[in-house]
Amino acid sequence: MTISAQKVAHKRRRTSLARGRSRTAYVLLTPFILVFLAMLVVPLVYSGYLSMFKRTLVGGETFVGLQNIISVFTDQRFLEGVGRMTIFFVVQVPIMLGLALFIALALDSGRVRAARASRLAVFIPYAVPGVVATLMWGYLYGPDFSPIAQAFKAVGLTPPDLLSSNLILASMMNIVTWEFVGYNMIIMFAALRTIPLESLEAAQIDGAGQIRTALSIKIPAIRQAIMLTLIFSVIGTFQLFNEPSLLSKIAPNVIGTSYTPNLYAYSLAFVNQDPNYAAAVAFVLGALIMTVSYVVQLRGRRKVSA
Amino acid sequence: MSPRTHQPIRAIAVVTVVGALTLAACSSDPDTENSSAEPVTSPAVDDAAIAEAMSTPTTIDFWTWVPDIQNEVDLFEAEYPEISVNVQNVGQGGEHYTKVRTALEAGDGGPDVMQMEYQYVSSFVLTDSLLNLKEYGADSVQDQFVPWVWSQVSDDAHVWAIPQDSGPVGTLYREDIFAEAGLEGSPETWAEFASAAQKVKDETGSYITNFASNEPGAFLSLLWQAGASPFSFDGSETLGISLNNDRSKEVVAYWQDLVQNDLVGVDPDFTDTWYQGLANGTYASWQTAAWGPLFLQGTASDTSGLWRAAPLPQWDASAPSAGNWGGSSTAVLANTDAPIAASEFAKWLNTNAESTEMFANEQFLFPTRTEILESPEFTSDELEFYGGQRVNEVFAEISATVDSDFQWLPIADYVFGSFNETIGAAIAERGDLLAGLDEWQADVVEYATAQGFTVVE
Numbered sequence: 065m066t067i068s069a070q071k072v073a074h075k076r077r078r079t080s081l082a083r084g085r086s087r088t089a090y091v092l093l094t095p096f097i098l099v100f101l102a103m104l105v106v107p108l109v110y111s112g113y114l115s116m117f118k119r120t121l122v123g124g125e126t127f128v129g130l131q132n133i134i135s136v137f138t139d140q141r142f143l144e145g146v147g148r149m150t151i152f153f154v155v156q157v158p159i160m161l162g163l164a165l166f167i168a169l170a171l172d173s174g175r176v177r178a179a180r181a182s183r184l185a186v187f188i189p190y191a192v193p194g195v196v197a198t199l200m201w202g203y204l205y206g207p208d209f210s211p212i213a214q215a216f217k218a219v220g221l222t223p224p225d226l227l228s229s230n231l232i233l234a235s236m237m238n239i240v241t242w243e244f245v246g247y248n249m250i251i252m253f254a255a256l257r258t259i260p261l262e263s264l265e266a267a268q269i270d271g272a273g274q275i276r277t278a279l280s281i282k283i284p285a286i287r288q289a290i291m292l293t294l295i296f297s298v299i300g301t302f303q304l305f306n307e308p309s310l311l312s313k314i315a316p317n318v319i320g321t322s323y324t325p326n327l328y329a330y331s332l333a334f335v336n337q338d339p340n341y342a343a344a345v346a347f348v349l350g351a352l353i354m355t356v357s358y359v360v361q362l363r364g365r366r367k368v369s370a
Numbered sequence: 371m372s373p374r375t376h377q378p379i380r381a382i383a384v385v386t387v388v389g390a391l392t393l394a395a396c397s398s399d400p401d402t403e404n405s406s407a408e409p410v411t412s413p414a415v416d417d418a419a420i421a422e423a424m425s426t427p428t429t430i431d432f433w434t435w436v437p438d439i440q441n442e443v444d445l446f447e448a449e450y451p452e453i454s455v456n457v458q459n460v461g462q463g464g465e466h467y468t469k470v471r472t473a474l475e476a477g478d479g480g481p482d483v484m485q486m487e488y489q490y491v492s493s494f495v496l497t498d499s500l501l502n503l504k505e506y507g508a509d510s511v512q513d514q515f516v517p518w519v520w521s522q523v524s525d526d527a528h529v530w531a532i533p534q535d536s537g538p539v540g541t542l543y544r545e546d547i548f549a550e551a552g553l554e555g556s557p558e559t560w561a562e563f564a565s566a567a568q569k570v571k572d573e574t575g576s577y578i579t580n581f582a583s584n585e586p587g588a589f590l591s592l593l594w595q596a597g598a599s600p601f602s603f604d605g606s607e608t609l610g611i612s613l614n615n616d617r618s619k620e621v622v623a624y625w626q627d628l629v630q631n632d633l634v635g636v637d638p639d640f641t642d643t644w645y646q647g648l649a650n651g652t653y654a655s656w657q658t659a660a661w662g663p664l665f666l667q668g669t670a671s672d673t674s675g676l677w678r679a680a681p682l683p684q685w686d687a688s689a690p691s692a693g694n695w696g697g698s699s700t701a702v703l704a705n706t707d708a709p710i711a712a713s714e715f716a717k718w719l720n721t722n723a724e725s726t727e728m729f730a731n732e733q734f735l736f737p738t739r740t741e742i743l744e745s746p747e748f749t750s751d752e753l754e755f756y757g758g759q760r761v762n763e764v765f766a767e768i769s770a771t772v773d774s775d776f777q778w779l780p781i782a783d784y785v786f787g788s789f790n791e792t793i794g795a796a797i798a799e800r801g802d803l804l805a806g807l808d809e810w811q812a813d814v815v816e817y818a819t820a821q822g823f824t825v826v827e
Contacts, residue, residue: 121781122823206643313641315638317798317799335464
């Protein structure tokens, strides 16, 4: 056999192998693709279709094209909700991710005693279902008999009304932070564990201390993981629903039906019985989240390459 | 279902045709075929048709949240062995109606018979979703019911549901706190109530009551009592909305004083703070419906024996009146395959002596049938929590004074939701309640107009 014949045979074997492999890949992917189509693409197309009609209780359904979508952009309730979530994002997300990063670095430094137990302790709130967490915090925030109010009263101070319109957003930020610090910490911690020991040793030999190592080696090394948590936070923030929905039971006059964009879409569909406009709101919200996520990602990449 | 008026794309027509075929296929269920042949618009069915329907094997789906209602259903099934009733609890409140509406949209999978609160009846009338029980002999049971309750489910030409329970509103109050404030019993007029509020605050530090900032049902029952009918509905496209009519404004101005002078609480009800307030005497009374006494007994058990029941304070003591808060009825969906059997079931459930006694005395649903309201077994019940008072008797007498004219809008969900963000918010902030009332009116009118109704303010 000549060398070229060998090559051809080799090549043939490789293509048939590749073909076999790609067939296997498709077979393995089928369940996902089916579910993806049935549960995501079809509903998405359907709600896009829905959003192009206007249905009133009297008069029935009429085709309005993009009019619903356009009116979302001037809908004050929607814009106020987005505004609230923007404040939420700007204030809460840095605090949450900063805390998560700090704890992850602390645990990674190996200087924390009972590291495993502490890691679990920080993570546990994430394991508590959001609904339960909100109900629990709702109780803690109560203006009269909650432990927080009692503590203030015990030292002779007037307890702040954590459920008032001034403080409710901060109260909600606190719940979300409490819930998700552990989750983000685990992602960052896992990334920290993958940093090659050589670079850490090198830093040590160069005389870098813990703080210097963290700032110059560890954080740049896990930038991708941090970006990931940031993207999750963008999505989570703009889709906030459980917390306001549950807190509205105990602060019904502070949290209205359009407090967050997601809550607004829900109320439109199920209280106002207007699934068409609700679909339009959901679409615009989805597009907004995608845009913000994309911008965040783009900025993140630029920093990495710089 | 509301008429569909779009027709631009051919595809949609195809979908509609397919949908119609599916509907047609669904409605020819073999075991109920004979009754489904009965057109909805037929005149009153005769006894022979009823007898035939009730001896034909039929299954009725019944969506309800009433605990232990299976007991009454068992009685029905024992009397009509061919009819089997499939009881399902799909959730209470909004969830229940959302699921029924979803099933109606889908054209399949919904119930034949459903639990229906009075304020929701008209929203299902609007979408032509209910069977007119008048065509199925509902007139024959009308005189068994308290007239005002009957007017909640019917008009001249229709009966949309058979009443089950009701919630005429009275007062539950702490006798000990009232006595400490130098009051003998509950004030008879609202004017006395206002001065009593000052006394209770001065002498005991308690609020005479809590004016909940999130309870449109209770708020509307106060307007109802005052005869300030804010709503009307012609059954098709015209809504009368006057939440800020002169009479309502008087009622709201009255509460505005109490709220602004810090004489009543403004906490949202059915919250931790509120439960505690009832249990520890922060609120010395609760203006509540006939289902309230039993509820309170469970919530504030430590204060047993200290509470008493009385009618609401009156605007005009010589002509006592009351409103209603809560209660529900049994309605039959227009798309049922078994209209006769379903109608007979709805009637039987709420008029049969054994069934209605069971509702009243075992499930403690406040009755709507005069016979039960007057029966000694019901009225003579003495409750220890209320110092041995015959509380049912008090509320039975209140029920006789409820005004018959109060109507609901077919957009009750929106009206209720909007309350919290307008006048409810004003109550919570001890702000301008009258401005809040105007906002509520404007918001509801805006929504109704956008939904295509002709609004008469």
